[in-house]
Amino acid sequence: MSSDGRVPGLDPAEADRIAAGVARLVPPALAPFLDARFTRSHALYDEFIYRSTLRVLEAVGLVAIPEWSSAEELVARAGLDASRARIPVSWMLAHLAGRGWLARENGTTPRFRSEVTLPDLDPADILAEQQRHDPACLPSYALAEIAALDYPAFLRGGPSGEEILLAPRRLGIWTGYFSNENILYAINNRVGAVALDEWMPRGGRGALLELGGGLGSGAAAALEQLRASGRLGAIRSYRFTELVQAFLRRGERLLRERHPDAPLTFAPLDMNLSFAEQGVAPASVSAVYAVNTLHVARDLALTLGEVHQALEPGGAIVLSEGIRPWAGRTVYPEFVFNLLETFRSPRLHPGYRPNGGFLTPAQWTSALEAAGFVGVRVLPDIARIREVHSTFYVAAIGATRG
Secondary structure (H helix, E strand, O other), X not given: OOOOOOOOOOOHHHHHHHHHHHXXXXXXXXXXXXXXXXXXXXXXXXXXXXXXXXXXXXXXXXXXXXXXXXXXXXXXXXXXXXXXXXXXHHHHHHHHHHOOOOEEEOOOOOEEEOXXXXXXXXXXXXXXXXXXXXXXXXXXXXHHHHHHHHHHHHHOOOOOHHHHHXXXXXXXXXXXXXXXXXXXXXXXXXXXXXXHHHHOOOXXXXXXXXXXXXXXXXXXXXXXXXXXXOOHHHEEEEEEEOXXXXXXXXXXXXXXXXXXXXXXXXXXXXXXXXXXHHOOOOOXXXXXEEEOOXXXXXXXXXXXXXXXXXXXXXXXXXXXXXXXXXXXXXXXXXXXXOOOHHHHOOXXXXXXXXXXXXXXXXXXXXXXXXXXXXXXXXXXXXXXXXXXXXXXXXXXXXXXXX
């Protein structure tokens, strides 16, 4: 993001240039998904989230900050529910500061101040442009619109984030959001699928366990990739797990329709509890796979320990995750998901889990090594990509049980 608040890739010609630069830094199997279409949709959605953030802060009376103030002080002045509002409001202030619209003073507790008049920008203009550019991404906008509409009530102590986002009537929106047609989310699935294909242990026929499989789009992308590379036959069994029963049923239906010959089984699994007590025996799987799942583990150390125990020696963990490119940098999915307590309030760890939500590559490395994994690797090379595409935030992290 530039110092003048401009979003890289918003201009179509710049999207072409960024996509060409990224293509040189990723495996050939990923390049088609990181094209100018994705790059511009990514930039448009970033702008939409920024404008939605402005609207939420305006609705709760936090657009003008004449004196240096912490998020906690602003939450108290606005009469918001401190137990809920501190983290989302902190994120929103930091997001605006990242655009240069608020001044930020770092310290033990960051403080913010308005030094320019915040612009009046309509999110609907960006929605209309996304409709023209690639309407397949509109489910992401629908989710953000729900969040923006209900945030003021949430911040004041009204409906919980779970009630807002996970009500049964929202299932159709989630189905569209997680779809592999929606490249704004599907890039997570595509990155994970390529990493799984590359890092899944060679030799023999292994058992694969997927955690938090959701509605099945991650598994669908993985099975497509493995089939295309000729490695689907290397899987003896693919155990798809998901704790939310409605998601599990939808995921099973999708995968049985699209991959009727794959060795799939389906079951609930809570990653915050003992895997062995849920039917996953120690040293019984060759690879554990998860797409945007482990960042909401209640206790990341416990969950990684369970994964380590479930893997056979030499087995691999492959995680496709939203990645914080730099410590303290906000990334746009957090606008929506900070509504959820599991996202914003996990058990923290000073060495690798300083915040809820997404982690940096270094923090993931520390967490995996602390759990006994070796050979941590990242795909694609996000450290190089961020020099070309500064707001790119998706990568797979892999490691091996020694």
